[in-house]
Amino acid sequence: MNTLEHHSGLHQGAIYALLAAALFGASTPFAKSLLGQVAPVALAGMLYMGSGLGLLLFYLIRRGSKAERAGLTAKDWPWLGGAILAGGVAGPVLLMLGLTTTPASSASLLLNMEGVLTSLLAWFVFKENFDRRIFVGMLLIVAAGVLLSWDQATTHGMPTGALAIVGACLCWGIDNNLTRKVSASDAVQIACAKGLVAGTVNLSIAAALGQPLPGVSITLSAGLIGFCGYGLSLVMFVLALRHLGTARTGAYFSAAPFVGAVISLLMLGEQPQSAFWLAAALMGAGIWLHLTESHAHEHQHEVMDHSHAHTHDAHHQHAHDFDWDGAEPHVHAHHHAALTHAHKHYPDIHHQHKH
Numbered sequence: 247m248n249t250l251e252h253h254s255g256l257h258q259g260a261i262y263a264l265l266a267a268a269l270f271g272a273s274t275p276f277a278k279s280l281l282g283q284v285a286p287v288a289l290a291g292m293l294y295m296g297s298g299l300g301l302l303l304f305y306l307i308r309r310g311s312k313a314e315r316a317g318l319t320a321k322d323w324p325w326l327g328g329a330i331l332a333g334g335v336a337g338p339v340l341l342m343l344g345l346t347t348t349p350a351s352s353a354s355l356l357l358n359m360e361g362v363l364t365s366l367l368a369w370f371v372f373k374e375n376f377d378r379r380i381f382v383g384m385l386l387i388v389a390a391g392v393l394l395s396w397d398q399a400t401t402h403g404m405p406t407g408a409l410a411i412v413g414a415c416l417c418w419g420i421d422n423n424l425t426r427k428v429s430a431s432d433a434v435q436i437a438c439a440k441g442l443v444a445g446t447v448n449l450s451i452a453a454a455l456g457q458p459l460p461g462v463s464i465t466l467s468a469g470l471i472g473f474c475g476y477g478l479s480l481v482m483f484v485l486a487l488r489h490l491g492t493a494r495t496g497a498y499f500s501a502a503p504f505v506g507a508v509i510s511l512l513m514l515g516e517q518p519q520s521a522f523w524l525a526a527a528l529m530g531a532g533i534w535l536h537l538t539e540s541h542a543h544e545h546q547h548e549v550m551d552h553s554h555a556h557t558h559d560a561h562h563q564h565a566h567d568f569d570w571d572g573a574e575p576h577v578h579a580h581h582h583a584a585l586t587h588a589h590k591h592y593p594d595i596h597h598q599h600k601h
Contacts, residue, residue, distance in 0.1 A: 266479045266502075271509075294472055357503045361496035363419035373600075436480070501533060
């Protein structure tokens with residue numbers, strides 16, 4: 247395989263993941279600033295509805311372009327439906343409930359647990375490969391999360407807020423692994439569907455609970471936060487999944503809480519305790535171990551049929567049964583023959599082999 251070509255793909259995946267982290271991390275303190283004016287479930291619905299409507303508008307505008315994209319198929323919808331239920335309905339409600347009793351800076355760092363739980367599910371349920379370096383990095387992140395929860399327990403009693411946030415992270419871990427199954431499809435379509443369905447469900451729950459919607463200005467603010475922190479962030483996350491796999495994308499995404507923590511300290515004037523800084527150091531070390539991982543060995547590609555945007559690189563040496571003008575990247579259903587070679591790789595959409 248062309249080494250430069252593959253390294254470019256890994257680099258692109260890392261950029262997507264870090265952009266997703268920055269967008270989501272920044273949304274946490276801004277969302278918390280609205281909680282005094284909006285009930286938690288209603289706010290969760292507004293955030294996701296803003297995401298869905300914004301991406302729907304973008305999707306409709308984009309349809310005029312000539313770029314090809316792989317749309318969702320019938321076999322994708324069960325995976326996406328499960329992802330929406332876990333990450334789009336249960337996750338945001340638990341997060342909003344947790345934020346009502348948890349300082350935003352600590353909540354932002356606790357959100358690193360999403361990466362941990364995403365990776366554990368990817369490794370032990372979905373059988374994605376990992377090594378000692380990755381495992382140690384996750385242990386450091388777990389230790390940081392426990393430290394934050396313990397600090398909150400001694401200061402505020404039982405850490406119900408922290409537990410709610412960890413519960414949200416578990417829901418998003420399930421969501422991430424299920425979304426991985428459909429990540430070759432159009433990322434905007436995936437994120438738009440999640441936003442519209444999750445927004446509708448959460449707003450319906452809020453209405454049933456008698457939680458009123460706020461005024462126009464707050465509604466628009468929540469919609470904008472949702473579009474950036476949930477919609478665009480998820481688009482970037484899905485694109486990263488294609489290149490890096492679930493666990494590695496989750497590791498890069500662990501940078502999100504640090505963005506949120508910095509904004510919280512600047513915007514909300516919170517004064518973190520010493521445990522906060524120790525937890526930040528542990529999490530920083532864990533993330534560094536993930537970001538500096540290198541994985542290369544001889545591996546075999548199984549026979550595969552799927553559809554996604556691609557160029558005719560070492561993994562895509564197929565013939566076309568239609569007239570092709572030579573333009574790349576292009577989208578169509580294509581067949582992968584068995585292939586054995588060695589190069590640096592992550593468990594992306596073409597590297598799901600056993601070790």
